[in-house]
Amino acid sequence: MTAKKSTIKDTFGDKVFLTVIYIFLILVILVILYPLIYIVSSSFSSPLAVSSGKVWLWPVHFSLEGYKAVFNNSQVIVGYANSLFYTFFGTLISVTLTVLFAYPLSRKSFFGRGPLMFFILFTMLFSGGLIPEYLIVKDLHMLDTRWAMLIPKAIAVWQVIIARTFFQTSIPDELVEASEMDGCSDLRFLMSIVIPLSKPIIAVLVLMYAVFQWNSYFDAMIYLKSESLFPLQVVLRNILIVNTTSSAGMDAGKMMELKQLADLMKYSLIVVASIPVLIIYPFVQRHFMKGVMIGSIKG
Amino acid sequence: MAKQQTLAISKRKTGLRKRAVRSFRKHWQFYLLIIPPVLYFIIFKYIPMFGSIIAFKDYSVVQGILGSPWAGFKYFKMFFDNPMAWSLIKNTMVLSLYHIAVSFPLPIILALALNEIRQGIFKRSVQMITYAPYFISTVVLVSMIIMLTSPRLGIxxxxxxxxxxxxxxxxxxxGMFRSIYVWSDVWQNTGYSAVVYLAALAGIDPALYEAAKMDGASRFQKIIHVDLPGILPAMTIILILTVGNLMAVGFEKIYLLQNPLNLSASEVLATYVYKMGLLNANFSFATAIGLFNSVVNLILILFANVLAKRISGNSLW
Incomplete structure (x- = not known):
């Protein structure tokens, strides 16, 4: 709004300044987009074009070889299914626990909310560290089970704060008092009034937890041993970073070809792994911003 | 006088108790609801905090946390007597300071620039594009770095x-490791971090801009005298949080970026804890290093908070 008004009588200096800003922002966009476009273009090129460095911006010798290789890889398919499982159930558990905690914390009539807030905020300042956290998961016999992916990181303090702030500001105390007069219990009020009124914040929580689950690899790396339980990110790490493709005992020409295909497959794999997030991104973008903003009102 | 005071205190106490009882009776369902999340925090946050006493014990899996014999400061001594310790601490600090120096100002600059341009498709596209890399997973980001910088294939x-x-x-x-770590982080997170500042900028009173315009301020002067003071509280809070995490560098990403060739710069406290503890099963030794790290972080955040309160009047609590 302020920008619109001031353009009328922008001085020469202001115009130069504004031009510099536009140039700066265009450069920022290019720097961010270029690697992404390069990866996608490479993934649609031929193995030879990728390994000989012919791809600069657009696909060269369009082919779907890389994607064929990805979908022929059983590890990737199992990882994909596992990640969907962890993301769905992990998000369900996380959102439920977060709402259960955040709603009572948002009510003034709830005695003890001050100490309870301190109780959770303190965990942001100090933690037991990696080893004691690992040992508790071990003692609970969760190692190498699906539970290890769903429970130990179930609640993020930040999300509790965001949800609490939302409940505080959008569910007025008068509404609670009125429903109490009518003999509505706290539980019923939560289920039939608060949750329907809080769809925006629940969307934010679902999205944040889901992206977190989909993208996490570290817990899986330390808690899981069986390959059949690995989420996609661990499979990706093994293929893309640790490089576990074996090429022993093959003739040189065949090996060369396989190596080229393996290189190409990495690009396709990156695209395939990011697709779920990329598809939902345009829809969730606004909600994410809202989440960050609510969180920043009262940190 | 003293009597009055004790009377007042006891009155307040009974008031408190009354309120507690009333709250329990009226809102017992609340207390039922919070049982599962409270249990979660106790089991997965507070018990491990208590469990970090194994840093002072000779922990053995058979004897458990309580049963293992005390070892005093043996493992802390072992760590600091090792010449490796100082290079780990140095690597951690240098990486963190480099990271803060770059990733603290850049989101502010981006937000200020975005705030200057008119609402429209261009502005929305810039926001959407700068925000997108935040959603890329660490594994994918590191793979991209490795592929794009590869000597044979990399663009x-x-x-x-x-x-x-x-x-x-x-x-x-x-020598390249730190720059790769910091600048890839800038690429991934600057857009996301700018959102907080954009929110703060949107909350600035328009009357201040009007007044600045009346006084003939240029766009640049408005940024310096209106925008920056307006987002100062947000800046302070984010700086405190960043300083509090000085020793808690992005472990997951560093671990993935490590290879035998860059280890002399990329081995930090957190990756060492992981290797000593979970790969070599030196639980007590690794916990001692981790505890040292956590305590330094806690001291830093408390210190930063006090300092910020003194200087700018803004603080976390």
């Missing part, structure tokens, strides 16, 4: 060669 080296330079093995140079 970075193709560009260098096209310009007539020699290709560089970016991932194999210890």
């Amino acid at each position: 970075f080296n193709h560009i260098l060669e096209a310009l007539g330079f020699h290709s560089i093995n970016f991932m194999g140079e210890p």
Whole structure:
């Protein structure tokens, strides 16, 4: 709004300044987009074009070889299914626990909310560290089970704060008092009034937890041993970073070809792994911003 | 006088108790609801905090946390007597300070620039594009870095060669590691971090801009005298949080970026804890290092908070 008004009588200096800003922002966009476009273009090129460095911006010798290789890889398919499982159930558990905690914390009539807030905020300042956290998961016999992916990181303090702030500001105390007069219990009020009124914040929580689950690899790396339980990110790490493709005992020409295909497959794999997030991104973008903003009102 | 005071205190106490009882009776369902999340925090946060006493014990899996014999400061001594310790602490600090120096100001600059341009498609596109890399997973980001900087296939080296330079093995140079870590983080998170500042900028009173315009302020002057003071509280809080995490560098990403060639720059406290503790099963030794790290972090955040309160009047609590 302020920008619109001031353009009328922008001085020469202001115009130069504004031009510099536009140039700066265009450069920022290019720097961010270029690697992404390069990866996608490479993934649609031929193995030879990728390994000989012919791809600069657009696909060269369009082919779907890389994607064929990805979908022929059983590890990737199992990882994909596992990640969907962890993301769905992990998000369900996380959102439920977060709402259960955040709603009572948002009510003034709830005695003890001050100490309870301190109780959770303190965990942001100090933690037991990696080893004691690992040992508790071990003692609970969760190692190498699906539970290890769903429970130990179930609640993020930040999300509790965001949800609490939302409940505080959008569910007025008068509404609670009125429903109490009518003999509505706290539980019923939560289920039939608060949750329907809080769809925006629940969307934010679902999205944040889901992206977190989909993208996490570290817990899986330390808690899981069986390959059949690995989420996609661990499979990706093994293929893309640790490089576990074996090429022993093959003739040189065949090996060369396989190596080229393996290189190409990495690009396709990156695209395939990011697709779920990329598809939902345009829809969730606004909600994410809202989440960050609510969180920043009262940190 | 004293009597009055004790009376007042006891009155307040009974008031408190009354309120507690009333709250329990009226809102017992609340207390039922919070049982599962409270149990979660106790089991997965507070018990491990208590469990970090194994740093002072000779922990053995058979005897458990309580049963293991005390070892005093043996493991802390062991760590600090090792020349490795100082290089780990140095690597952690240098990486963190470099990271803060770059990633603290850049989101502010981006937000200020975005705030200057008119509402419209361009502004929305910039926001959407700068925000997108935040959603890329660490594994994918690191794979992208490795592929784009690879000496044989990477586009970075193709560009260098096209310009007539020699290709560089970016991932194999210890000297390049910190820059790769910091600038890839800038690429991924600047747009996301700018959102907080954009929210703060949107909350500035328009009357201040009007007044500045009346006084004939240029756009740049408005940024300095209206925008920056307006987002100062947000800046302070984010700086405190960043300083509090000085020793808690992005472990997951560093671990993935590590290779034998860049280890001299990329081995930090957190990755060492992981290797000692979970790969070599030196639980007590690793916990001692981790505890040292957590305590330093806690002291830093408390210190930063006090300092910020003194200087700017803004603080976390």
